[in-house]
Amino acid sequence: MPMPMSTLTLERARAGDGQAFRELTEPYRRELQVHCYRILGSVQDAEDLLQETLLAAWRGLDGFEERSSLRSWLYRIATNRCLNALRDGSRRPGEGWAYRLEVPLPEPTRRGDPSWLEPYPDVLLAGLPDAAPGPEAHYETKEAVSLAFLVALQHLPPRQRAVLVLRDVLGFRAAEVAGMLDTSVDSVTSALKRARATLATRLPADAHAEAELPYSPRERKLVDDFSVAFERADVDAILALLTDDAWLTMPPLPYEYQGLDAIGHFLRTVALRDGRRFRLVPTHANGQPAYGLYLVDPRTPIAHAHGLVVLTLSGQRISALTRFVDNGLLPRFGLPHSLRATGA
Template identity: 40%
Template structure:
């Protein structure tokens, strides 16, 4: 839809908001929700009367599409506090703890128009695509989720949200307050220390490249120096060599370095190759591997989403190679790849 009516609305608009609402990790399901939105809009184009902006009309369709999707999907249980670390100020559940949550490519978060004054720009500029926020939102029932996204992500007024959801202003405000309390309870307490989502800085790029170089050289000392003392690493089942049926996460600089040591040296050592990308407003690394000393192609191993704080790596979240196509990453690299 690229007519004058549609203006700056694009698949990026529906895609990022659908992702925030649903958090779907299956690469085939996020585009399907966006496609359903635009298909519904096309079929109902004659119902657009011009009483509101075309963008608002389209967001109403997108919101209802997401609500329908959430209504059809069985509500999966979310792990309770017993899975949380003992430190109450530590980060809560990682994204991998929720099977249906996955990463979102930054290339789809680019504002679809030069102007940064519309709802798209608000959604991209705020920290509402970070994995921690996506996980927190999963604790909300569908309508509270919709209200929170429309009010706090897109900046809609209470009356506009009430009209869209066919509710009252009072009910909308009540849902928003309950949603805010729930989300705040499930966000990391130290999140205020995090850098806002932005374009990568030179310092951030330098950290990523030093980390990749240290892994390639199996340099434990440099790897350890680049991690925060409270760094956390997590993996989906099947990601990064984790073959158990349940996700895993562990924390502490020494714990991480010790856990990675067998892959860096010894009889089970791995040779790595890397490709840089970005996910959820932060740097990410596509990792490829082959047994050390082999002359075979490098196979997709893990997509590692990084969170860097004050020049050190604070968190690594590992997703399976199933997400590589969404990031336009190849499944293998040639044996002589740099």
């Protein structure tokens, strides 16, 4: 009786057939990369760790005993590689990292911890498999890639972060997670309890509020209105689109502004000060509408890259503006470093 194709493919891969190994692992590449991103908060680090995971799997394929699924085995490798990277700390900017402020910032509503979270291009999320997460999952896929969830996740210790993602996002059973992390079920249960308690205090109260469906006509109208208002430097029109308790944050800077007065003051004195004008180019990040920002040079017909802003929607309003200052993020979204400022 012929062996199942998966078994034949596994044997070919173990014999050194690279194409067979790719056939085995390709279905899991996208979800493993998103998994690494959730734990690390960095697109570049997630790409690097995915490659490290696949290389470790290729080298260690003889050690795969088939007592678990190949998917679980790959998640075990990826999770432990991510935890090692977090312990190492070398993938984060050092103490000397600094963003040069163009003007002094107004006093924030609060000062948070520096966050190295980066936005994740929706084009990478589009490749995720349609399979639903396991029965243990507590979060829908869309919610588990949102910026609010990712920001809250970054406040967990690494091991708790991994346990929560494996259990509540991916739906692995406690025994499976214990095996992945070489620990006991009791330890996993305890870590998950602490992680859930922390997340409950970190996630916004309206994190589960119903927002517009991604790419829907009503979402498009809301974000188009924001774009028009921002390009016109119309602060009052921008504020009219926000919820009363909206937040403006700027990872990795720790300055956070809440409410229409604080955000309006920031826009008038910093972002849109002295007649500054922007061009906005639409994109999507973390399942949310976003824009590449381009500052118009009044002396030339060129607008220069000025970071990225991601909009969090709540109902028919915008509840958060997350401003990423790193222009190096733009190419990942297919956005240029400059463009013609025609019509500005």
